[in-house]
Amino acid sequence: MVKDLKQVRKAVIPAAGLGTRFLPATKAVPKEMFPVVDKPAIQYLVEEAVASGIDDIIIVTGKDKRAIEDHFDRNLELYDKLEKKQKKDTLNELKKIDALADIHFIRQKEALGLGHAVLCAKKHIGGEPFAVLLGDDLILSRKPELKHLIDIYNRHNASVLCVAPVSKKEVSSYGVIKYKKEQGDIVVKGMVEKPPANKAPSNLAIVGRYLLKPEVFGILEEIPFGKGNELQLTDALKVLNEIDKVMAHEIEGKWLTVGDELNYLKAALIYSLARDDTRKDVLSFIKNLI
DSSP: OOTTOOOOOEEEEEEOOOOGGGTTGGGTSOGGGSEETTEEHHHHHHHHHHHTTOOEEEEEEOTTOHHHHHHTSOOHHHHHHHHHTTOHHHHHHHHHHHTSOEEEEEEOSSOOOHHHHHHTTHHHHTTSOEEEEOTTEEEEOSSOHHHHHHHHHHHHSSEEEEEEEOOGGGGGGSEEEEEEEETTEEEEEEEEESOOGGGOSOSEEEEEEEEEOTHHHHHHHHSOOOGGGOOOHHHHHHHHHHHSOEEEEEOOSEEEEOSSHHHHHHHHHHHHHHOTTTHHHHHHHHHHHO
């Protein structure tokens, strides 16, 4: 570990998006609250952060996202009903959610992009390094993927991106890094947002996990708004990469996106097959279905 390195203690989870791809379901229910088996997607992110050693989490919400706050709050009336019905296992499971971490909520008053959502957390983060976890990206892995990023930060005192290999036809859908390897570690040398397949600098796409040094806030405050009149986090990372070292970690777990209907269904299926309590029944159902 680099001497006098600031510990990573905080994480930001942007959750202010409108979820238009899931309408009409998201008219009343935030997409972050859609269950993947029996837990809302956003809870997996909080659990990953906690398992990585982070105990202070900022969730950036928007209009009509109160259900997220309610989920991580205590519901004493519900607890009392479960107690009376002697449903102790369910009650204990809910109490675990209460004790996960210190969770704070900040309102993004306008949908001005991912960079703006991250910037909303500046006051709470202060001058510390911090993690960013995006709700559309779930990662099923033995070791929390975010912990890998923290380990690399501790070795290099550098911001770290999470990346994953994608097929040639998929590169135009992602931010893609240019890189070189130094002693087995990936050093980022540039990044291109949604490049044509024939101009992509690599096949390593940026996944929704970041470990960022606080200097990114100053960059976000200075750069102009980009595509869609939004403040783009990728634009800030490009500038950061010009003035400071940025590393990358190639994902070791299974990357699952839940940002559209088909991938959401796939993620729920894969998570159910990964669980001891549901695998057998789900496999039996699939066999009978075929």
